[in-house]
Amino acid sequence: MSRESSNIGYQNLTEFLQEHPWENHWLEKAQPVDYLWNITLPVNAEDLWVYLTDTSTTNQALGLAKMHFTEKEGRLFGSSVNLGIPLEWEEVPWTWDYATSLESARIYSKGFAQYVRAIYRLFPQKESLKLYIYFGWIPKGLFSRWLLKLSMPQIKKKYNEYLQNLAKTIGKNKTSQNMLLQESKVGYLSEEQKDRLTASLSRIEKKGFSHSLSQKILQYINTQADENMYRIRPIEVAKHIEYEQKEVIRFFIHACKESIFNISWDLVCPHCRGVRDEIKHLGEIPNFGSCDVCEIEFDADQINSLEITFHIHPSIRDVEKVFYCSAEPAKKPHILSQISIPTRKTIQLSTKFPEGRYRFRIKGDKNYDFLDVQKTSDAGELYLSNKVENQTHTVKEQPLLVLKNTDTQDRTFIIEKDEEDQYSLRPKDLFLVQDFHDLFSEEAIATGMSLDVGIQTILFTDIVGSTRLYAEEGDGGAFQKVKEHFVTIYEYIQSNNGAVVKTIGDAAMAVFPTPLEALQAAIKLQENFSSANPTGLRIRISLHTGPCLTVKLNSNIDYFGNTVNYAAKLQTTCDAGEISFSEESKQNPLMKDFLQASEYSYKEIAFQLSGANEENPVFRMHIS
Secondary structure (H helix, E strand, O other), rough: OOOOOOOEEOOOOHHHHHHOOOHHHOOOOOOEEEEEEEEOOOOOOHHHHHOOHHHHHHHHHHOOOOEEEEEOOOOOEEEEEEEEEEEEEEEEEEEEEEEEEEEEEEEEEEEEEEEEEEEEEEOOOOEEEEEEEEEEEEEEEHHHHHHHHHHHHHHHHHHHHHHHHHHOOOOOOOOOOOOOOOOOOOOOOOOHHHHHHHHHHHHOOOOOOHHHHHHHHHHHHHHHOOOOOOOHHHHHHHHOOOOHHHHHHHHHHHHHHHOOOEEEEEEEEOOOOEEEEOOHHHHOOOOOOEOOOEEEEOOOOOHHEEEEEEEEOOOOOOOOOOOOOOOHHHHOEEEEEEEEEEOOOOEEEOOOOOOEEEEEEEEEOOOOOOEOOOOOOOOOOEEEOOOOOOEEEEEEOOOEEEEEEEEEEEEOEEEEOOOOOOOOOOOOHHHOHHHHHHHHHOOOOOOOOOOEEEEEEEEEEEEEEEHHHHHHHHHHHHHHHHHHHHHHHHHHHOOOOOEEEEOOOOOOEEEEEEHHHHHHHHHHHHOOOOOOOOOOHHHHHHHEEEEEEEEEEEEEEEEEEEHHHHHHHHHOOOOOEEEEEEEHHHHHHHHHHHHHHOOOOOOEEEOOOOOOEEEEEEEEOOOO
């Protein structure tokens, strides 16, 4: 793949083919049929790129036939029927360079062509964009050659109409950075299905969910095309229907119990983010996964290896897994450039990467180099080879990247965003939802396995003076007060985005996504269980922030590790009406701001774990 064309494009097809020549072994089979045209659009390259790479939507808009794909040993095979002609092919791995070029190819075993390639090139102008579209075929015979020449003018017309309409859409919605979900104007549900769904949604509403959310979910199920309904991502749905994310996740959990959805634990490749396996139960997750496409094996217990999605229940709607194209770049939006470089060859890229951090890797290799793209950087050129050495490079927004393959075989160079998929629902997120623990208590991790859930804040509560309570109230009276106190614990923890993991006697253990939310819940709890509380119950609370694992304990999900142990030990540093929190929790930026503005004071005390040599600073806050 060369990058030697001028900034204004190509004069003609001959010039284009000089930059993108046919390989000799294809030229030996037949004379190619080549078509190149360009269109000027009033958009910028970055805005159009998101839509242009979604070739599945494009092909659907152009009226092309549905396609079926199967993966075999890392190779993707497709089939369809077009104009009554059965087509079967193998997809050649796509190559692309962010907002600059996109190339795909197919090797046909059935159909009117032996080989087809498509290339898009984008050339920004002062206030517009010139887009070149190329299609090249190696036809199978005279009939195929005639058919292609007959159909291409009509394909060109449809393409241009689609792109002009797309440019108008982009112009009206400048803030749109992605092509999430597109509602259909037709309904997909029969009256019987709609009645069944409405009845189920009504039962969910009675559990405290709003009618507005219920109706948005009804509309979503009834209007989304099959390609959006096969693998439903609740965070994406929340953005699409403009509703609070956690409430939508809670709704989906309850909807599973009403047989509207089925939950799926998807084993996801950490490189390409493709689904390698769809698992029905948490306990069936294996220890390891593999991706033949990326040529790697990976640990299934890592944060990025699992994603929770939902499938519509077949009694509500029968959804077919539909493809109009393999659409690799649209399915891998985190990968900005994927370039196959022949052995001993060098290419240059001048890609305008948005400011941020990126990873550079070679396909099949788990090592990374990091690229920090900064507007203020003066570094305009960077040399990268297939020998990745875990280095960090700082470059400006549009550097000249010199990529050299020094290996004795072809290598694929990849540059990707170093960030989480913002639409993925991970176990660490789901385990923070109390409804999941309450409704899916039978779901547990396999014995002997643990899941990395990253940085969490663990909170412990405990009743102070429980011995006296049981002596004064008796077992029955004490039990009732303790039970009622747990209801309040659950209420305040849930209202601050936490979840109760378990109760142990008079104590509760909870998990929060941030230390600030844990502290806010702790303050409200201490204000409730003050000396004025009619129950007479007083509690102590401790919290600590750090890395956690989830494991199976007594057939339930539990949290494990030094963070949990340390949070529990902090109970010894506080008394009734008090909260103790660690230095790790205090250093959180949001926590710092809150403490500076808080009406409650706190003081530092020394704390030493049994068996430890050093004392650690701990902070104790008196509330009531």
